[in-house]
Amino acid sequence: MKKIRLALLSGGISSEREVSLNSGSQVFDALDKERYDIALYDPKTDLKKLVMDAEKIDAALIILHGPFGEDGTVQGLLDLLDIPYQGAGVLGSSIAMNKRVSKKLFEAANIPIPSYFSFSMRETIDKSIVVGSLGLPLVVKPACAGSSVGMTIVRDEKNLDAAVALGFTHDDTILIEQYIKGIELTCGVLGNDSLEALPVIEIIPGEGFEFFDYTAKYTVGATREICPARIDEATTKKVQDLAIRAHQALYLKGYSRTDMILSDKGIFVLETNTIPGMTATSLYPQSAQVAGLSFTKLLDRLIDLAMAEHEKTKLRRSI
Numbered sequence: 001m002k003k004i005r006l007a008l009l010s011g012g013i014s015s016e017r018e019v020s021l022n023s024g025s026q027v028f029d030a031l032d033k034e035r036y037d038i039a040l041y042d043p044k045t046d047l048k049k050l051v052m053d054a055e056k057i058d059a060a061l062i063i064l065h066g067p068f069g070e071d072g073t074v075q076g077l078l079d080l081l082d083i084p085y086q087g088a089g090v091l092g093s094s095i096a097m098n099k100r101v102s103k104k105l106f107e108a109a110n111i112p113i114p115s116y117f118s119f120s121m122r123e124t125i126d127k128s129i130v131v132g133s134l135g136l137p138l139v140v141k142p143a144c145a146g147s148s149v150g151m152t153i154v155r156d157e158k159n160l161d162a163a164v165a166l167g168f169t170h171d172d173t174i175l176i177e178q179y180i181k182g183i184e185l186t187c188g189v190l191g192n193d194s195l196e197a198l199p200v201i202e203i204i205p206g207e208g209f210e211f212f213d214y215t216a217k218y219t220v221g222a223t224r225e226i227c228p229a230r231i232d233e234a235t236t237k238k239v240q241d242l243a244i245r246a247h248q249a250l251y252l253k254g255y256s257r258t259d260m261i262l263s264d265k266g267i268f269v270l271e272t273n274t275i276p277g278m279t280a281t282s283l284y285p286q287s288a289q290v291a292g293l294s295f296t297k298l299l300d301r302l303i304d305l306a307m308a309e310h311e312k313t314k315l316r317r318s319i
Contacts, residue, residue, distance in 0.1 A: 007039055008063065009062050011043060011044050014068055023279050043064065061085070061086055062075070072093035082314075087302070092251040097274070102272065103118075106269055112269060136157065185231070186260065187239050188255065202226040
């Protein structure tokens with residue numbers, strides 16, 4: 001059998017570069033070397049080489065996180081180069097990366113989300129109106145960042161200015177949203193047109209972590225993850241349904257992972273990830289493993305989905 005010539009993209013120039021490099025290394029180790037001839041590319045240094053090699057590449061795996069990797073920029077380049085890639089295209093990637101736009105689409109799809117305000121750097125924030133409307137605690141986060149980078153939980157109004165300043169160091173738009181106390185859950189979706197919701201994972205940040213922040217995500221042993229989550233069957237189905245609806249609302253393809261909070265007031269969708277963490281112990285591969293897909297087989301499935309979707313999008317080309 002002829003090997004698939006696969007481009008593995010990791011690294012990049014976002015604040016999540018090191019996470020991406022680690023994920024890329026583990027993905028490389030897990031890929032079936034009998035099936036793939038793998039070439040590595042770091043967008044920070046290798047974009048010219050990627051363009052030059054395009055005609056020799058059958059498919060790409062994008063293992064990039066954050067801006068300039070997960071936001072449609074790399075996806076657009078690969079579209080121009082006519083290279084299939086896993087996951088969302090330009091539209092879905094761009095939408096999901098922008099939490100402000102995502103929330104608008106979630107609202108339009110009647111997907112429950114925390115109440116929020118959004119502000120650009122040019123706007124004045126009236127703290128009394130924000131706190132009076134949303135109450136305390138508050139969650140402040142950049143509109144376009146991943147892995148909880150630049151995110152703060154504000155429990156005292158006097159700390160709001162510092163949280164806003166931190167958010168603006170990562171993006172020119174921030175969200176200030178209602179803090180909802182509850183059980184942190186996440187649910188993956190797999191497929192192009194026919195969607196499968198994976199087993200739900202319950203996330204329990206360790207002592208010393210207020211929430212599933214960057215350190216809690218990437219420090220071994222800092223967080224306890226339970227799959228399947230310790231919730232009843234009816235709640236599980238609601239979470240899985242919301243994950244699929246969120247995936248569809250953002251025009252995604254291939255796969256995604258949606259984070260939620262289960263509180264005494266119901267289930268609230270927080271955000272959807274178009275390129276979930278992809279180490280062997282990351283949340284999405286963990287869930288796939290419980291569903292019967294090993295890490296290697298999951299990567300095979302993502303590449304197969306990428307190539308199938310590419311066959312449809314080729315109809316847009318005139319030559």
